[in-house]
Amino acid sequence: MLWLYLHFHHLLLDHIARSREDQAPLAIISEPSRRVLQACPRAMHQGIRPGIPLKTALNLAPELVMVQADDEQQKRILEQQAQWLYRYMDRITLYPPDGLLAEAGSLRRLYGGLPQLREQLTRALEERCLNTTITTGSTPMAARLLARAGMPIFTGEQQLLKEHLEQLPLEHAGFEPATVQRLVRLGLSRLGEVAALPAAELARRLAPETLVHLQKVQGQRPDPQSCWQPPRHFHQQADFGLAVEKTQGLLFALRRILVELENDLLHRQQDTDSLVLILRHHQQAPTRMRIRTTGPEHRAEAFLNLLRIRLEQQPLVAPVESLELTVTRFLERHTPADGDLLGDGVDQEEAWHTLVSRLQARLGEQTIRHLAPAADHRPERAWNAREIRDRSRSTREADVEHLPLRPLWLMRQPQPLRVVPDTWFAGPERISGGWWDGEKVLRDYYIARLPEGQLAWVYRDCHDGWFVHGWFG
Amino acid sequence: MSDLLNSLLREARLWQGHRQHAISHSPEPTGFPMLDGQLGGLGWPRGALSECLLEAAGIGELQLVLPLVRRLTHTQRTVFWVNPPFIPYAPALAREGVNLDQLVVIETESPQDTLWTLENCLRSPVTGLVMAWPERLASRDIRRLQLAAEAGQSTCILFRHRHEANQSSPAALRLELVPGSDLSIQVNILKRRGGWPGQNCILPMETRAGQAGGDPSARILQGPWPDPRS
Numbered sequence: 001m002l003w004l005y006l007h008f009h010h011l012l013l014d015h016i017a018r019s020r021e022d023q024a025p026l027a028i029i030s031e032p033s034r035r036v037l038q039a040c041p042r043a044m045h046q047g048i049r050p051g052i053p054l055k056t057a058l059n060l061a062p063e064l065v066m067v068q069a070d071d072e073q074q075k076r077i078l079e080q081q082a083q084w085l086y087r088y089m090d091r092i093t094l095y096p097p098d099g100l101l102a103e104a105g106s107l108r109r110l111y112g113g114l115p116q117l118r119e120q121l122t123r124a125l126e127e128r129c130l131n132t133t134i135t136t137g138s139t140p141m142a143a144r145l146l147a148r149a150g151m152p153i154f155t156g157e158q159q160l161l162k163e164h165l166e167q168l169p170l171e172h173a174g175f176e177p178a179t180v181q182r183l184v185r186l187g188l189s190r191l192g193e194v195a196a197l198p199a200a201e202l203a204r205r206l207a208p209e210t211l212v213h214l215q216k217v218q219g220q221r222p223d224p225q226s227c228w229q230p231p232r233h234f235h236q237q238a239d240f241g242l243a244v245e246k247t248q249g250l251l252f253a254l255r256r257i258l259v260e261l262e263n264d265l266l267h268r269q270q271d272t273d274s275l276v277l278i279l280r281h282h283q284q285a286p287t288r289m290r291i292r293t294t295g296p297e298h299r300a301e302a303f304l305n306l307l308r309i310r311l312e313q314q315p316l317v318a319p320v321e322s323l324e325l326t327v328t329r330f331l332e333r334h335t336p337a338d339g340d341l342l343g344d345g346v347d348q349e350e351a352w353h354t355l356v357s358r359l360q361a362r363l364g365e366q367t368i369r370h371l372a373p374a375a376d377h378r379p380e381r382a383w384n385a386r387e388i389r390d391r392s393r394s395t396r397e398a399d400v401e402h403l404p405l406r407p408l409w410l411m412r413q414p415q416p417l418r419v420v421p422d423t424w425f426a427g428p429e430r431i432s433g434g435w436w437d438g439e440k441v442l443r444d445y446y447i448a449r450l451p452e453g454q455l456a457w458v459y460r461d462c463h464d465g466w467f468v469h470g471w472f473g
Numbered sequence: 474m475s476d477l478l479n480s481l482l483r484e485a486r487l488w489q490g491h492r493q494h495a496i497s498h499s500p501e502p503t504g505f506p507m508l509d510g511q512l513g514g515l516g517w518p519r520g521a522l523s524e525c526l527l528e529a530a531g532i533g534e535l536q537l538v539l540p541l542v543r544r545l546t547h548t549q550r551t552v553f554w555v556n557p558p559f560i561p562y563a564p565a566l567a568r569e570g571v572n573l574d575q576l577v578v579i580e581t582e583s584p585q586d587t588l589w590t591l592e593n594c595l596r597s598p599v600t601g602l603v604m605a606w607p608e609r610l611a612s613r614d615i616r617r618l619q620l621a622a623e624a625g626q627s628t629c630i631l632f633r634h635r636h637e638a639n640q641s642s643p644a645a646l647r648l649e650l651v652p653g654s655d656l657s658i659q660v661n662i663l664k665r666r667g668g669w670p671g672q673n674c675i676l677p678m679e680t681r682a683g684q685a686g687g688d689p690s691a692r693i694l695q696g697p698w699p700d701p702r703s
Contacts, residue, residue, distance in 0.1 A: 348599055351597055351599045355594065370573065382563075403564055411560070447682050471531030
């Protein structure tokens with residue numbers, strides 16, 4: 001069996017560098033020791049090396065963006081990588097904080113050879129600006145050790161793999177530091193030399209665990225791997241290191257995530273109509289936004305336009321430290337039923353969704369509404385307005401013949417009638433109802449023309465008050 | 474002649490003295506033969522702004538646009554109502570045969586939002602008609618809307634107060650609506666493309682009171698008021 005291991009050199013750095021629009025040097029620091037753990041190439045160029053104290057680093061590069069090492073966060077980022085890698089390979093095992101194992105024997109057959117597989121992977125990793133070492137190994141442990149030692153061997157030949165493994169320096173062999181020290185004192189420096197020792201002696205003189213480890217590396221002891229299951233939802237996070245104050249900076253990171261979402265939806269063969277965006281601030285409640293489209297959508301550009309409108313409307317309450325985008329609702333992909341074959345014409349359905357989504361993003365969902373009649377005798381309840389969600393449903397054909405004569409304009413609140421109408425046309429139409437829900441209505445409606453020429457729908461209530469309730473516009 | 478000049482002539486943007494050209498733009502008939510005749514067969518211009526100037530709502534201004542709304546909503550074009558002064562009453566619209574699925578009511582909060590909304594609606598290919606009741610519009614804003622309507626080839630009708638009549642406006646069609654003596658409405662053409670303005674016509678709108686002429690008081694059973702005939 002052949003295994004493949006991806007070792008990410010500085011996952012956290014790469015992740016933050018991709019979310020940031022500027023080109024500031026980045027470094028990961030360890031809080032207890034106040035020393036630099038990792039530095040990005042730009043920071044390295046300015047003389048910052050892993051291990052130097054924080055003060056020195058700041059003197060070398062005052063604009064340095066410092067990020068605290070956080071294993072939990074790195075584990076989450078690793079999982080994000082697994083999500084897209086899942087399109088290339090199944091049977092992934094996560095090795096937090098910075099590695100990923102996959103079974104390569106079946107992949108070799110799928111891609112038609114190891115070089116092709118490597119090419120595909122390298123291209124995908126380069127697209128995402130991830131510094132990685134990819135290696136193969138005859139056992140999971142061997143692949144992992146080779147990758148972590150930075151020996152980029154990528155072959156299926158067992159003999160070659162074995163030779164490389166034997167050449168592995170002991171400090172990279174994954175033993176306990178005390179064990180390594182004892183072995184070095186014995187005059188051993190390579191893994192091959194340790195493997196040549198008699199197994200029983202090794203277990204007795206050092207520790208049984210050391211033997212177990214060695215046997216796992218060599219494949220003489222089972223080393224079962226538990227497969228990672230991709231989540232059903234789409235979830236991506238962007239961390240900025242230094243808080244972002246401008247919307248533009250957010251859009252930069254969002255664009256990348258949305259492209260990732262578009263690819264994800266493409267692989268799922270599904271669409272979505274709602275995104276949840278969470279902006280996390282420093283010491284403040286996170287901002288939560290829900291972006292909805294009226295129809296199924298998958299294009300990153302369309303989502304980005306909506307997000308841009310929404311972010312313009314809603315100023316940031318505080319600088320943003322990180323953002324999360326989640327999609328939990330997936331819809332069947334919509335196929336235009338009557339689109340023309342060459343796709344020249346404008347898709348009306350799509351244009352409709354684009355327009356309404358844009359309007360909703362800027363004005364809010366409550367302000368754009370459809371109207372419909374409702375079954376009630378009281379005029380103010382004989383209609384309702386509903387949000388626009390999907391246009392595909394068709395309302396029943398109203399029985400036009402039996403509808404009573406009503407004005408085209410209805411007032412939001414009936415207004416007292418202040419002038420005496422000069423002509424009366426029809427009436428009275430008595431409307432009495434609402435005794436069942438406490439909003440009782442007892443009115444006599446008339447149609448009358450006011451002196452200014454307006455045709456009004458007026459009523460008299462049971463207290464002899466006269467009101468205008470609508471206009472025959 | 475150059476293409477530019479040809480297109481100007483064809484769309485009647487250039488007025489040629491004595492020659493009155495038939496317009497090749499597919500017009501949107503108003504549904505009132507008398508008004509269509511006065512407008513030279515143009516109807517509501519497509520891809521341009523129209524203005525209706527009136528004193529107060531309720532004089533039959535919606536009846537004037539209702540044939541257009543009815544026709545557009547049944548050909549699956551959307552009709553937008555932006556900031557209507559009152560609630561467009563769904564039962565009445567349904568009774569008039571309007572397809573309510575194609576009707577969208579939008580309420581905006583600020584003038585900037587209104588302008589943005591109008592522009593976006595006008596530019597979209599789904600739009601058939603945009604009706605708007607804007608509070609105040611600068612001439613510059615009307616020009617922007619005019620360009621948007623041209624881009625989207627949609628019809629836009631702005632309902633404005635009558636005192637705007639003496640302000641100049643880039644709209645292609647300007648109608649002044651005055652209530653007539655009975656239920657009719659008098660339409661004065663203040664401006665139109667490709668012809669002289671100044672025509673007027675009186676359109677009967679009796680149907681909105683639910684009757685076709687006759688003695689109005691005959692319909693009233695017995696009111697609480699003094700007898701109108703006395």
